[in-house]
Amino acid sequence: MDSSVDPAEILAVRGLSAGYGARAVVSGINLSLNRGDILGLLGANGSGKSTLLRAITGQIPPLSGTVNINGADLASAAERAKFGFGLAIDPSDLPVALTGRQYLQLVGSIRGCAEDDWPGVNVAERLGLKPWIDRAIAHYSLGTRAKIAIAAALLGAPPLLILDESLNGLDPLAAFEVKRIILALASSGRHAVIISTHVVESVPGLCNRAVLLADGRMARDWQPWHLAEAGQMPGAFEAEVMRALTVQATDG
Numbered sequence: 001m002d003s004s005v006d007p008a009e010i011l012a013v014r015g016l017s018a019g020y021g022a023r024a025v026v027s028g029i030n031l032s033l034n035r036g037d038i039l040g041l042l043g044a045n046g047s048g049k050s051t052l053l054r055a056i057t058g059q060i061p062p063l064s065g066t067v068n069i070n071g072a073d074l075a076s077a078a079e080r081a082k083f084g085f086g087l088a089i090d091p092s093d094l095p096v097a098l099t100g101r102q103y104l105q106l107v108g109s110i111r112g113c114a115e116d117d118w119p120g121v122n123v124a125e126r127l128g129l130k131p132w133i134d135r136a137i138a139h140y141s142l143g144t145r146a147k148i149a150i151a152a153a154l155l156g157a158p159p160l161l162i163l164d165e166s167l168n169g170l171d172p173l174a175a176f177e178v179k180r181i182i183l184a185l186a187s188s189g190r191h192a193v194i195i196s197t198h199v200v201e202s203v204p205g206l207c208n209r210a211v212l213l214a215d216g217r218m219a220r221d222w223q224p225w226h227l228a229e230a231g232q233m234p235g236a237f238e239a240e241v242m243r244a245l246t247v248q249a250t251d252g
């Protein structure tokens with residue numbers, strides 16, 4: 001690890017712009033996450049949430065700026081940086097010809113761990129995946145696909161867990177279990193989590209940080225004290241987000 005890197009910091013994004021071809025979809029993004037942080041990533045459809053997560057995970061190259069994950073620079077130490085995160089891929093991108101177990105084995109082989117390497121918790125059991133694990137993903141419902149994507153992201157207990165709208169479509173028990181797992185990871189003080197979501201009301205109870213993207217830029221940023229305060233009053237955080245979204249839509 002670079003000795004200038006803060007060991008508490010898991011993710012450092014500086015001046016990041018990224019998009020498709022030469023077109024920047026997200027610009028001027030600065031973001032720092034420490035161990036223990038759970039970040040809610042909010043924004044209207046098309047605001048750039050998935051694009052930002054693609055840039056952070058090296059799926060698209062930055063047009064400018066840097067990403068450092070767990071002390072490794074994504075451009076100059078890509079292999080090490082990629083070992084620093086687990087990403088729940090979009091369920092529609094899963095390899096449907098594989099069984100759930102084969103997919104976990106594939107991800108495990110890339111991450112250098114076993115197909116059931118979930119320290120301290122049997123994720124497959126907790127998410128109700130066991131009856132499905134040896135069936136082809138093609139036969140899974142949308143929610144079951146989301147579960148296997150999350151289970152794969154959790155393999156090897158990565159320092160940074162990234163869930164891109166992954167809670168959508170989960171049944172209540174699975175959503176509850178995923179939230180418990182996320183909270184346990186964060187409270188261990190060794191991991192951080194990013195959750196992009198449209199379920200604004202779930203953010204104060206789960207996240208200690210939040211950012212709102214608008215037109216590819218960070219329009220609002222809630223620090224822990226602010227989110228905790230907003231969480232004290234039912235509906236207060238949602239009202240703040242709706243106000244910010246309305247201002248953006250009016251200005252746009």
Ligand SMILES: Nc1ncnc2c1ncn2[C@@H]1O[C@H](COP(=O)(O)OP(=O)(O)OP(=O)(O)O)[C@@H](O)[C@H]1O
Binds near residue numbers: 046
């Ligand atoms: N593969 C791609 N090629 C070209 N443009 C893309 C691609 N993926 C997304 N975009 C464009 O980038 C912009 C931001 O899309 P993105 O998917 O990042 O938004 P989002 O905030 O995740 O949206 P949503 O909430 O609807 O999932 C949109 O204008 C979209 O059309």
